[in-house]
Amino acid sequence: MKIGILGTGHIGKTLVRTLSAAGHDVKVANSRGPDTIEPDVRASGGRAVEAAEAVMDVDVVILSIPLNRVPDVASLIATVPAETVVIDTSNYYPARDARLDAIETGRVETLWVAEQLGRPIVKAWNAIGSDSFARNGKPAGSPDRIAIPVAADNDRDRKVGMALVEATAFQVSGIL
DSSP states (O other), X not given: OEEEEEOOSHHHHHHHHHHHHTTOEEEEEOTTOGGGSXXXXXXXXXXXXXXXXXXXXXXXXXXXXXXXXXXXXXXXXXXXXXXXXXXXXXXXXXXXXXXXXXXHTTOXXXXXXXXXXXXXXXXXXXXXXXXXXXXXXXXXXXXXXXXXXEEOSSHHHHHHHHHHHHHTTOEEOSOO
């Protein structure tokens, strides 16, 4: 699968490494440009590109950015075809993200993200800490393999999210 990842924090780095190792074609971008992407991220198989290039000609776009930055990438996401699956890995952390009034007053964050982007999203990798994600993946069939949830509004997107979670050496926890 061709995957574009926006974000090179702890989760984004691990996604580049694990999805590249699983044979996916991975492009990665951050908000500061490809020259600022750390050498270990580039060495793990992902191609460092500008954000606009990361979302071009891909099957999946993964957002691994602070939640308050989602509106900043909405114009990029608007350029991808409707069949491109968009996955969000984030959670709302008011101390990091600044206050988002809609969420503070009860809007579900996943719905808020979908509204900001103007399209459905898949939620994955947001229920595991970055250190556990980086260190605790295990091959399918391992008795102590960690399971994480994948949620989406439609079966096609959910199946893509589930396959990618499996590709990162984690089991999918139920079907949401």
